Amino acid sequence: MAEARVGSGKVALFCQEAPGGITYRIPALLYLPQESIFLAFAEKRSSVRDEDAEFLVMRRGCKEGMSVQWGPQESLMTAILPGRRTMNPCPVYEKKSGRVFLFFICVQIHVTEWQQIKSGRNAARLCYVSSQDGGRTWSQTTDLTDQVIGDDLRNWATFAVGPGHGLQMSSGRLVIPAYTYYIHKRWFGHSLLCWTKPHCFAIFSDDLGQKWVQGQLLRNLRTSECQVAEVTCQGKSQVLYCSARSPDKSRVEAFSMDHGDRFEEPFLCKQLCEPPNGCQGSVVSFSPALQPSELGRMKNPGESTHLLGIHFSSASVENTGSWLVFSHPTSRRKRVNLGIYLNTSPLDKGCWKSPWVLYEGPCGYSDLAVCTEGQSLLFCCLFECGVSSECEEIAFQLFTDAELLRNVRESCSCASPSEEQLP
Numbered sequence: 444m445a446e447a448r449v450g451s452g453k454v455a456l457f458c459q460e461a462p463g464g465i466t467y468r469i470p471a472l473l474y475l476p477q478e479s480i481f482l483a484f485a486e487k488r489s490s491v492r493d494e495d496a497e498f499l500v501m502r503r504g505c506k507e508g509m510s511v512q513w514g515p516q517e518s519l520m521t522a523i524l525p526g527r528r529t530m531n532p533c534p535v536y537e538k539k540s541g542r543v544f545l546f547f548i549c550v551q552i553h554v555t556e557w558q559q560i561k562s563g564r565n566a567a568r569l570c571y572v573s574s575q576d577g578g579r580t581w582s583q584t585t586d587l588t589d590q591v592i593g594d595d596l597r598n599w600a601t602f603a604v605g606p607g608h609g610l611q612m613s614s615g616r617l618v619i620p621a622y623t624y625y626i627h628k629r630w631f632g633h634s635l636l637c638w639t640k641p642h643c644f645a646i647f648s649d650d651l652g653q654k655w656v657q658g659q660l661l662r663n664l665r666t667s668e669c670q671v672a673e674v675t676c677q678g679k680s681q682v683l684y685c686s687a688r689s690p691d692k693s694r695v696e697a698f699s700m701d702h703g704d705r706f707e708e709p710f711l712c713k714q715l716c717e718p719p720n721g722c723q724g725s726v727v728s729f730s731p732a733l734q735p736s737e738l739g740r741m742k743n744p745g746e747s748t749h750l751l752g753i754h755f756s757s758a759s760v761e762n763t764g765s766w767l768v769f770s771h772p773t774s775r776r777k778r779v780n781l782g783i784y785l786n787t788s789p790l791d792k793g794c795w796k797s798p799w800v801l802y803e804g805p806c807g808y809s810d811l812a813v814c815t816e817g818q819s820l821l822f823c824c825l826f827e828c829g830v831s832s833e834c835e836e837i838a839f840q841l842f843t844d845a846e847l848l849r850n851v852r853e854s855c856s857c858a859s860p861s862e863e864q865l866p
Contacts, residue, residue, distance in 0.1 A: 453838035484532035535609030559601035563634025645703035675764035724771035799850035807833035
């Protein structure tokens, strides 16, 4: 049984059996507060290639104070469709019913994403399984493709969810981040590569997961793998924040004022770099545990203070009740050096702090979770990493809010982005 502790570094949960052989990729992490249980998911593949994905695997972790005890690996053999591979785990927890939904896509065997984009013929299905007992047992697969996408599928070359965790907003709405390669134009009935572009959108449910519908696509910029977080604004309604992978050298960000039905104009965030072709990243929001003594010093507008070495203004405290944490490779050149970024004023552009490098070396996809432990916040990161390749293992690491604040550098990343993104 593997054990992860605060301050003890990473613990490998899924390990590649041999270079080029059985490989685990695409991590997803979910915390169940009522049971103090973590669920860690990944794809099991016969090789590192996307088209060699087979099915999903899972490990359950029991939180005991500042540590997590991990149980054995399990194969999720109900999360399948015949003749298809299962990909992109995207779990979400419905608090009222205690039900876990695990979304994923099932793709026709041997058909690559590129083949779908080039031909304009989708080979993916939108599916989920659910659990009422904290991931001990799972339902049979439900195929939602026709219900959620319907006739729109004619203009979708392919699509996927997440990957990584979904979200339940304070309103109760369940949100599953997703993206599609949308065919904007055809030539005599044939799709054109130059007019097939990736766009994010949200899938959501307002009735505890009984019915799911899709929101509008993010337009204008190219966006693919994405995650969402809820930002609580004092004196304003809840805002849904979206962070999306982009091939345009920087992450794309967007806000929705209507809980994901429609997002405002997306924009490139120069402070968050992308390696060539981009990479998936993870984001969570949390309420900062600021001490009354700190808040009392900030009585006037424009005043600022420091908390554990982090500089922030009174506006960041008054205008939002939420901060954001983001995980992603920090290099513009390749997928290396997993960074943990902090944003103390999410509604303002360019307020990401310089990254704390959680792992030095090859890294890839990641997923974050946050929970409470006494007076502290406990952050958890499930991430791809290795010595020679990011596909060697999927590891889990814990850190506290105090550790996060201590390690994030003071200056905002917008000050000198060329210095902040490590080679």
